[in-house]
Amino acid sequence: MGYLMFIPAPPFVVAFVADPSVYNLIQESYKKRMLSSVISTLNIQEVLIGLLVVLVVYKLRQRWKYNLPPGPICWPLIGSYEVIQAKFLHEIFVKYAKKYGPVFTVSAGPYHMVVLNDVNSVTEALVKSKADFADRPFIHTAHMFTEGSKDIIFAKYTPTWKLHRKIAVKALRHYMAGNRLEEVLHASMNICLPLMAKENRAFNPENYIDLMVFNILNGVCFGESVEVDDPDFIKFMKLNKKMNEMTGNGFVEDMFPIMFKIWTTNKYRTMNSMNKELISIIKRKFEEHEETFNKDNIRDFTDSLILARKEAEQEENEEILSQLSDTHLRQTLIGIFTAGIETSTVTLGFAVRYMAGLPEIQSKVQEEIDRVVGKDRLPTVKDRENLSYTEATLHEAMRLGTPAPLGIPHSTLCDTRVGGYDVPKDTMVMINHWALHNDPNQWKDVNKFDPTRFLDENGKLGKKPDSWLPFSAGRRGCLGESVAKPELHLIFATIMQKFKITLPEGTSPKIELAGSGAVALPAPYKVILKERNVDKLS
Numbered sequence: 001m002g003y004l005m006f007i008p009a010p011p012f013v014v015a016f017v018a019d020p021s022v023y024n025l026i027q028e029s030y031k032k033r034m035l036s037s038v039i040s041t042l043n044i045q046e047v048l049i050g051l052l053v054v055l056v057v058y059k060l061r062q063r064w065k066y067n068l069p070p071g072p073i074c075w076p077l078i079g080s081y082e083v084i085q086a087k088f089l090h091e092i093f094v095k096y097a098k099k100y101g102p103v104f105t106v107s108a109g110p111y112h113m114v115v116l117n118d119v120n121s122v123t124e125a126l127v128k129s130k131a132d133f134a135d136r137p138f139i140h141t142a143h144m145f146t147e148g149s150k151d152i153i154f155a156k157y158t159p160t161w162k163l164h165r166k167i168a169v170k171a172l173r174h175y176m177a178g179n180r181l182e183e184v185l186h187a188s189m190n191i192c193l194p195l196m197a198k199e200n201r202a203f204n205p206e207n208y209i210d211l212m213v214f215n216i217l218n219g220v221c222f223g224e225s226v227e228v229d230d231p232d233f234i235k236f237m238k239l240n241k242k243m244n245e246m247t248g249n250g251f252v253e254d255m256f257p258i259m260f261k262i263w264t265t266n267k268y269r270t271m272n273s274m275n276k277e278l279i280s281i282i283k284r285k286f287e288e289h290e291e292t293f294n295k296d297n298i299r300d301f302t303d304s305l306i307l308a309r310k311e312a313e314q315e316e317n318e319e320i321l322s323q324l325s326d327t328h329l330r331q332t333l334i335g336i337f338t339a340g341i342e343t344s345t346v347t348l349g350f351a352v353r354y355m356a357g358l359p360e361i362q363s364k365v366q367e368e369i370d371r372v373v374g375k376d377r378l379p380t381v382k383d384r385e386n387l388s389y390t391e392a393t394l395h396e397a398m399r400l401g402t403p404a405p406l407g408i409p410h411s412t413l414c415d416t417r418v419g420g421y422d423v424p425k426d427t428m429v430m431i432n433h434w435a436l437h438n439d440p441n442q443w444k445d446v447n448k449f450d451p452t453r454f455l456d457e458n459g460k461l462g463k464k465p466d467s468w469l470p471f472s473a474g475r476r477g478c479l480g481e482s483v484a485k486p487e488l489h490l491i492f493a494t495i496m497q498k499f500k501i502t503l504p505e506g507t508s509p510k511i512e513l514a515g516s517g518a519v520a521l522p523a524p525y526k527v528i529l530k531e532r533n534v535d536k537l538s
C-alpha cells in the first residue's frame with residue numbers, strides 16, 4: 001500500500017487507492033500481510049492493469065446503478081483543485097451551481113459530496129425526506145477531537161445521539177423557562193457597557209461581544225457569570241477562535257488518513273493539544289458540578305445531564321447508562337458550548353458592522369427601541385415581540401452575513417433522492433446556506449441590506465421567507481435556536497439602545513471575510529461608539 005502511494009501512478013490508480021471503500025479493503029488486506037505477497041508475485045504493469053479494470057468496472061457499476069447529480073471533473077485523490085484550495089468554498093459552490101444546477105456532485109480529497117444550493121432541494125432533503133439525510137459523515141479529525149464522535153454535533157444518527165439531543169432540548173427548555181437569560185445578560189451588560197463607553201477611539205468590540213455571549217453560554221451550561229479578565233474566559237475564547245480558524249480549511253490527515261499511522265502535521269498536533277486543553281477546562285467544571293449536585297436544585301445544563309444519569313442509575317438501565325458515560329456528557333457540554341459561542345459572536349459582529357455602515361437603518365432601529373423600551377431600563381425578552389424592525393434587522397444581518405455558510409456536513413442513511421437525482425447511502429451532503437441567502441430568484445435586490453423584506457404590511461415580523469435558513473432545518477437543525485434568537489436580540493437591542501455606531505473615517509462600508517469554515521470568519525474591523533440615551537455609563 002505504502003509502495004503504491006509513492007510510485008508516480010497514473011490518475012486512475014490513485015483514484016482506486018483514494019476511494020474509501022477500496023482503500024479500506026486494501027488496508028485490511030495489508031494488515032493480514034496478503035497484499036505484499038500478491039504484489040511481489042506480479043509485475044507492476046499487471047498490478048496497474050488489474051487496478052484499472054477494477055476501477056472502470058466499479059465506476060460503470062455506480063453510473064449504471066445510480067442517476068448521480070452532475071458536477072465538475074475531479075482529479076483522483078485530490079478532487080477539485082478549486083475546492084481544496086478555496087478560501088470561500090460557498091462562493092465556489094455557487095459558481096458550480098450556475099453551471100451544473102442547484103444539486104451537483106464534487107470531490108475534495110477522498111470525500112465525494114453532493115451539494116445543495118437552493119431552497120427546494122434543501123427542503124426536500126432536510127424536511128420532506130424525513131431522516132434520509134440526518135446522518136453525519138465520518139471525518140477522522142472530528143472523530144478524534146470529539147473523543148470518538150461522542151458529542152451531539154458530529155455523532156452519527158444513532159439512539160445515543162437521539163438520547164443526548166432529547167436531554168439537551170429538555171435542559172435548554174428548562175433553562176429558558178425563567179428569567180435567567182435576562183438576568184445573566186443584564187449582569188454582563190453592567191460590566192461591558194461602561195468599558196465599551198470608555199473606548200473613546202476606533203476599536204474592535206469583539207472582546208466585549210465575546211464576553212456577553214460567553215456569559216450566556218456559561219450561564220446555560222455552568223450557571224456562572226464571569227468578568228472580562230477571567231482566566232477561563234480568556235483561555236476558552238483564545239482556544240475556540242484559533243480552533244475555528246484552523247478547522248476552516250481542513251486537515252491534510254482527512255485527505256490521507258494513512259498519515260495518522262505514519263506522521264501527523266504540526267497543524268493537527270497543535271489542534272490536538274488545544275482540544276485537550278479545552279476538554280480539561282470542561283472536565284474540571286463538570287467534576288465541580290458532580291461534587292455540589294443537588295437533585296432538588298437543577299442549576300444549569302450540566303446538572304440536567306447529571307440528573308439524567310442519576311435517573312438511569314436508579315432505574316438500573318444499563319443501556320442508557322452506557323450512553324451517558326463521563327466522556328459522552330463532557331462532549332455534549334462541549335458541543336453546546338462551542339456551537340453556541342462562535343456562531344453568536346460572529347452574527348453580532350456582522351450586525352454591529354452593518355449598522356456602522358448603514359446610518360439610516362441604524363436610526364430606524366434606535367427610534368423603535370427608544371419608543372418601545374425607552375432609556376431607563378435595558379431591553380427584555382418580552383420586548384422582542386414589539387421590536388419587529390430591530391428583529392428584522394438582525395434577520396437581514398444573518399441573511400447577508402450567513403454565520404454558518406456551509407453548516408455542518410450531513411450524510412445519507414440510505415439510498416435516496418434529491419432534485420431528481422439519486423444519492424447513494426453514506427454520501428456526504430453539504431447545505432449551502434449562503435447560496436440560499438444570496439439567491440436572486442428568492443430575494444429582490446439580493447445584495448441590498450433591507451430589513452423590510454422580513455416585515456408584513458403592518459410593519460410586524462411576517463412569515464419567515466423559505467430561503468432564510470441560518471439555523472438549518474429538520475432533524476439535525478440547530479439545537480440552540482431557542483437560545484440563540486432571544487440572546488442575539490437582547491445583546492443587539494442593548495448595544496443599539498446605548499450607542500451610536502460609526503465607521504472610522506476612510507473605512508469602506510463593505511464587510512470582508514478573512515476566511516470561512518463551519519463558521520464565517522469576519523476580517524478584523526473597527527468601529528467608533530458614541531454613548532446615547534445614557535448619563536452615566538462610563
Ligand code: HEM
Pocket residue numbers: 152153154165335336337339340341343344347403404407408409410431470471472473475476477478479480481483484
Ligand atoms: C447565530 C447563532 C447560531 C447559528 C447561526 C447556528 C447555526 C447552526 C447550523 C447551521 C447548524 C447545522 C444544522 C445542520 O446540520 O443542518 C447548527 C447545529 C447545531 N447548533 Fe447551532 N447555531 C447558532 C447558535 C447555537 C447555540 C446558541 C447553540 C447552543 C445553545 C447551538 C447548538 C447547536 C448544536 C448542538 C448543533 C448540532 C445539532 C445536531 O447535530 O443534532 N447553536 N447550528
